[in-house]
Amino acid sequence: MTLNTLFDIPPLNTKLKSACQALIDNKTKPLGALGLLEPLALQLALILTRSENHKIELGIPQLVIFAGDHGIAAEGVSIAPSEVTGQMVANFSNGGAAINALCQTLGWQLSVVDCGILVKPELDLNVISQRLGTSTNAFHRKPAMERATLERGFDLANALINNMLEKGTNIFAFGEMGIGNTTSASAIFSAISLLSPKETVGKGTGVSDEIVMKKQALIADALSLHHKQLDTPIGVLQHLGGYEIVQMVASMLTVAKAQKVIVVDGFIATAAALIATQLAPNAKDYMVFAHCSGEQGHQKMLEYLEVTPLLNLGLRLGEGTGAALALPLLQSAAAFYNDMASFTDANVTEVNG
Known part of the structure; x- marks a missing residue:
């Protein structure tokens, strides 16, 4: 492809x-x-x-969590170490996370995809392996990934979603897990919107002011280092993105091409939607924006996209939780x-x- x-x-x-x-x-x-x-x-x-x-x-609502680790996490941009990504993937697989409870209650089918995490899941876990590596590169030093890696991620996600489409799903939501991925989302937003990192970086899952300033500085370094390669959406995704964000972008485009419904979750998922709409403006017509999170960059990203979210619950968890909660509203509209x-x-x- x-x-x-x-x-x-x-x-x-x-x-x-x-x-x-x-x-x-x-x-x-x-x-x-x-x-x-x-x-x-x-x-x-x-x-x-x-x-x-x-x-x-609305046929067979499907929520897919894409998980990937980020090299930038080693710089201390999160309250948790990268090992937590793999631990949470195991938690998803074992049914113990918030998203499991919501999917079970609300009627979503849940799938978990390893896009490239440091700790490979055990064989007996029900996790789909679409690994692009163990972690992206720290993007303030080098591109997050090679172009060939990005293209492989597109191929894998496209095949996965097409398989689900063939089974009758016509409504998809995409969640994510990846320590450091709010930093990647902020960098993507800054590169596309030309807003400064001070305007796109928030506290994520609850980091200190010191970490916020560190995230801003690292993103500023990355934008300076890669500025000649950030003139296209694919360039932004390759140099600043994550393995899970790559596969979310491809998944959204696959669903839109099939003319089905995309339910967009929080900050990281909206960063993927932003890239997708830059690549294919018509994709936005198939997107329902589930909620506005407590992340300041997410609020500004929604404004940049000129969309109105359905919910505003102060969520800042990720995992697809906001998208999951929107399903009863879609069912009510129908x-x-x-x-x-x-x-x-x-x-x-x-x-x-």
Whole structure:
């Protein structure tokens, strides 16, 4: 597979927009009374239906956690050592993490992918191996990875998601695990938005002010070192990204190319979405932004993308937790679109003027 084959994303079928919007407006409610559920229902209808008379069907919701270690973590940019990535992958596999509880409660199928972590999972753990190495390079000294490594990550993720698509999944969420990956996400955002690291770096999972300043300095060094290679989204991803971020980008593009729904999680997942939309602007039409996290860079990234998240719960965990929590909202949007009566059907006097 060449990278360019994933960048040709079809636009939404806007020919249906007026009819689907009219169907929503004619439900037994005042115009706009269901708030953000209304544009969400319209988006789902445009992605998943071929006629305004077709119901929205959400098939086999799949949440995939991509895990990868970052060389920059050795510089002390996190409250936890890199070994925690592998430990949490084992926790995911054993069903003990927050995301396991949420997926079990809400109805997501959960898959865990080792994209390249320091400690390789034990053979008896139910983890999908798509390893690109044991860790990226420390990006303030050299590119995070080779171009060939990035392309291999795209191939692996594309094959994985296509397999899930063939089984009937039409709604995907992507979570991540990787000590140091908020530093990578901040660097990606700075490179694309041209905002300074002071504007894109926050406290992550709760680091000290001293560590925040260290992260800012390391990112500034990386931006200076690689500035000639940061003029394309792929250049940014190769030089500043992570193995898990690479596979999230490719996965999002694969889902968008298949014209299915992408539920975007927090800061790191939104950094992947930012790269994906830079590579293929139409990909954004297939993305539902689940929540705004407590990370300042995430708030600014959502503003940069000009999108409105569904939730704002102060989450800063990752793992796909915010995306998981959005599923009942998608199901509710589909339910009112599919099942709510119109004024005519219910013999109710129309209140929309």
